Amino acid sequence: MIQVTLPDGSKREYQDGASPLDVAESISKSLAKKALAAKVDGQMWDLVRPLEGDASVAIITERDAEGLELIRHDAAHVLAQAVQELYPDAQVTIGPVIDDGFYYDFARKEPFSTDDFDRIEAKMREIVDADYPIQREVWDKDAAIAEFKRIGEDYKAQIIDDIIPPGEAITVYKQGNWFDLCRGPHLPSTGKLPKAFKLMKLAGAYWRGDHRNEMLQRMYGTAWASEKDLKEHLTRLEEAEKRDHRKLGAQLDLFHLDGMAAAGSVFWHPNGFQVWRQIEAYMRRRLDTSGYEEIKTPQLMDSVQWEKSGHWGKYRENMFIVPDFIPEGDEGVEISVPENAKLMALKPMNCPAHVEVFKSGQKSYRDLPLRLAEFGCCHRNEPHGAIHGIMRVRQFTQDDAHIFCREDQIVEESIQFCRLLESVYRDFGFEKIAVKLSTRPDVRAGDDATWDRAENGLKAAVDAAGLPCELLPGEGAFYGPKLEFQLTDAIGRVWQCGTLQLDYVLPERLGAEYIASDGSKQRPVMLHRAILGSMERFIGILIEEFAGAFPIWLAPVQVVVAAISDDAAGAYAEEVAAELRRTGLRVEVDRRNETINYKVREHSLQKVPVIAVVGAREAEERKLALRRLGSNGQQVITLDEALVSLTVEALPPDLKRARGS
C-alpha cells in the first residue's frame, strides 16, 4: 500500500502501482474525466504513470496553468505527428511551449507554405479524434540514438547525443505509431487535447539558435483549453494589431518611413515631432533639476578617435564610415575615393565624445560627480532584418548621459538614477517595468572585489527605487555589470529602453583623470545611462501603449475649436483659439464647410483630446461646448473658465507637481 497526500492535506491509501488517475477516480468521476496530468511531490507526472511510493499528489486540469502548458506541449506533438504523416520527408527537431502557444521546428528541403496549414490542422484534428493513448517509455540512450538514426531523424539523434549524459536513460512518448523524445509529461491520450488550436505563422529559425547552422522551418501555433479562449486570444491579437505604431504613425500623420530613401530612419511629421518636442522638453526639465548638464558633441569624428575608444576594431561593422575628401568632377562622373583620404565615422554612441568633454580642462574631485547629458543622435548600421518600424532604426536619438564619479559615489548615483527613471516612467503612465541585472561574464576586466561592489551597488539601487529585478548571470558587458529597463509593445514584444552600465574601461582607454584631494591623479568611473533609451523607440512604445490617444500634455493637437457653421461662429472660433494659444495650448480651428457630425468624427479619429464646439449660442454667451475624447457628453463652460481649467489640465506631470496641485 502507498499513502497519498492530497492538496487539502487529507491522506488516502492506494494499492502499490496506483497512478494519479486512480487517485482522481477515487475522488470523483468528473475529476478523473477532467484530469490531464498530475503533480507528484511537486514534479510533473503522467496521469497513468504508476506512483513510486508515498507521495503528495495534485491533479492537474485545464484550469491550472500547468494544464494549459500540457495542452500546448501536446499540441506541438500532434502537430509534429500530423506534419510527418503528411510530409514524410520532414524531420522533427524540437517543439517547445511558448507564451500563448507553441512552435515546432522541422527540417525539410521543400519550403512549407501557409496554404498547407488547413491540411495540417485537419490532420491534427484527425489525430485528436483517433484518441491515441500517449505512452511513456524509458529507453537506453545509445539504443535511442540508434533508433532515431535508423528512422532518419538525425536531428533527434544529435539532441540525445548532446544533451543526455552518457549512461542516462531517456524517455520517449508514443502516440499511435509516432513517437518523440520528450521529458514529458503528456496527456493520457490525444483525444484529451482540446481542438482549440490554430497554426499561426511560418518562420525560419536556425538549428540550435546558431546562425552558422542550417535553417529550419518553424511553425507557430496557439492552443487553448476551449474554443472560447482561442477566439478571445485571436480577438486580442486583432486589437493589438490596431495599436501597431506603424499603422497609427500613418493614420495620425506622426511620421513616415521610406525604405528606399532612407532605410531605418524616420521622417518626423509636424504631429509626431510635436510629441518628440514635448518629451524632450520634459526630459530637459527633469535633467536640469537632477544635477545634469547638457552638452552637444560632434556627429562625425575622426577614425583615430574611434580607434582609441576601441570601437574601430570590434564595432566597425555597425558604423557608417565617411571618407573625408572633396569629390572631383561633374555630375555623372563616378565618385572615387582617394586612397589617402582620411576616414571619419558617424557616431554610433556618445560615450567617447563625452569623455573628450570631461578631459578638456583639469577636473578636480570637487567636480565629481559630473553628469553630462546629451540628446545624442547616433547612427548604427544594423543588420537589415533587424530594422523594425521606429523601434529599431539606423538613426536614433538617445537621451544619453554619462556620470563621471569616484568609485565610492557609484551606489548613490545609481540609486538616484533608478529613482529618476522610475519617476519618469510613472509620469508616462508605465507602472510595470521589467528590470534585468546582468552580472559578470566569464571574460571580464577588473578584479572580483570591484565586481562585487559594482553588482551589489546596482542591486541596492534597484531596491531603493522599489523596482523588481531579475538576474541575468554572466550577461554583463566585459567592462561592467548593467541594468536594463524594458517595456513591452502592443503585441508583447519586449524592448530595452532604459539602461545603466558601469564602466571602468573606457576612462582608462581614453585617459580620463581627475585630481584627487591628496593631489594624485585618479581615474573616474563612468556610468552610461539612458532613461527613454531612444526617442524613436520610446515614442513607438508610447503610441502603442496609448493606442495613439496621447494624454493631453503629449498630444500634438490638444484642442480643436470646431465651428458649427462658419457664418455663425467662425470668427468666434478664431478668437477662442487665439485666447487658448496664448496660454500655451496647441490649438487648431476647424471652420470648414462640413457638418459638425463630420468634424467631431474626424477629430475623434485623430484622437484629439478636446473638441471645443462653438455655434451661434456659444458665440452669443462667450462659452464653449467641450467634448472629451472617449466620452460623448458635453461640458458647456465659459471661455474664461476653459482658459483656466484646460491650461492646468494640459500641464506636463512634472510641472503639475511643481504647482503643488
Add this chain to the structure above:
RNA sequence: GCCGGCUUAGCUCAGCUGGUAGAGCAUCUGAUUUGUAAUCAGAGGGUCACGGGUUCGAGUCCUGUAGCCGGCACCA
C-alpha cells in the same frame, strides 16, 4: 545577414486559367451653412517597386535587385 511571404492611385484593397487597369476613402471643384462619430453631385489621379527574359501580347509566367512584413540571428 538567413528562411518564407508580400510590393497595383495619397491610404485600404479588387483584378479568374496572359488580351493594353478598377472600387471605397482621401484630394480638387460645385451645391449645401449644418448642434456632437461620415451632406450630395462631379472631376482629376497609376511607367502595376525596379531591371532583364519568355510571348504576337505581361499587373498576371520565369529571373535578378531593392524595400517591406513575419520570424531567426544580431542589438558590444
